[in-house]
Amino acid sequence: MSQTSSSKNLIQPYHLDLWHEVAFTTVNAGNMSTTVLAESETPEDTKQHRRAVEEALGITPGTTRFVSQIHSTTVVEAGPDGWESQPTLGDADAIVSVSGTAPMAILVADCMPIAFSTDYGPAAIAHAGRVGLLGGILEKTVERLRALDRGGRGRIKAVIGPSICGSCYEVPAEMRQQAAHHYSNIASETTWGTPALDLPAAAEGILEAADVEVYRINDCTFTNEQFYSHRRQPGAGRIAGFVWKSTKTRQ
Numbered sequence: 027m028s029q030t031s032s033s034k035n036l037i038q039p040y041h042l043d044l045w046h047e048v049a050f051t052t053v054n055a056g057n058m059s060t061t062v063l064a065e066s067e068t069p070e071d072t073k074q075h076r077r078a079v080e081e082a083l084g085i086t087p088g089t090t091r092f093v094s095q096i097h098s099t100t101v102v103e104a105g106p107d108g109w110e111s112q113p114t115l116g117d118a119d120a121i122v123s124v125s126g127t128a129p130m131a132i133l134v135a136d137c138m139p140i141a142f143s144t145d146y147g148p149a150a151i152a153h154a155g156r157v158g159l160l161g162g163i164l165e166k167t168v169e170r171l172r173a174l175d176r177g178g179r180g181r182i183k184a185v186i187g188p189s190i191c192g193s194c195y196e197v198p199a200e201m202r203q204q205a206a207h208h209y210s211n212i213a214s215e216t217t218w219g220t221p222a223l224d225l226p227a228a229a230e231g232i233l234e235a236a237d238v239e240v241y242r243i244n245d246c247t248f249t250n251e252q253f254y255s256h257r258r259q260p261g262a263g264r265i266a267g268f269v270w271k272s273t274k275t276r277q
């Protein structure tokens with residue numbers, strides 16, 4: 027993925043071979059949420075942060091689609107309008123663009139932002155924390171993308187973005203046990219020796235089982251201060267994962 031120099035500090039650079047553009051913001055881009063705000067911030071600050079990132083990515087400012095994330099398994103289609111005229115597409119945790127051209131984003135601070143790119147046109151982005159993952163948001167997103175593949179031979183790639191890792195996401199022992207009933211590879215242990223969940227490992231397993239090629243970005247939001255982390259600093263803000271189709275020629 028090529029980037030202009032102005033976008034370098036706003037997004038974390040990764041080398042991804044996809045049919046769409048994918049980017050994940052850093053704290054340098056500022057808070058991307060209009061609802062989770064630090065004490066000194068207003069929604070207008072977030073709007074400015076969003077416009078600056080969109081500009082840096084080559085997206086028309088205000089055109090990115092967002093949803094009101096509720097840890098559900100609801101997948102919605104990207105409408106004609108972005109956040110400037112339609113702040114949210116409603117309560118949902120994944121967005122699909124049938125044409126693949128709509129810029130879409132998911133907000134996170136430890137949960138996983140997972141972007142999807144297909145070789146037959148559509149794109150998608152999903153928000154998966156523990157609840158959404160166990161509920162099946164990733165399977166539902168892939169199902170929706172497969173339903174759009176008329177030829178039935180399309181390829182899907184997914185990028186698991188920056189999120190809390192299996193060595194940091196501490197949970198009660200009982201929770202780990204219950205989650206492991208669903209996905210055996212989700213059980214983990216923190217570096218300090220307590221029960222944990224490895225959400226990225228579970229996501230990778232789910233996606234590979236659904237015949238999706240996976241890029242797993244191993245940046246941990248809890249330990250890497252380039253990202254917001256709800257566990258490290260509750261309420262400080264959200265990074266955003268973006269997927270879009272570039273209308274510009276790659277440099």
Ligand SMILES: [Zn+2]
Pocket residue numbers: 190191192193194195246247248249
């Ligand atoms: Zn970690």
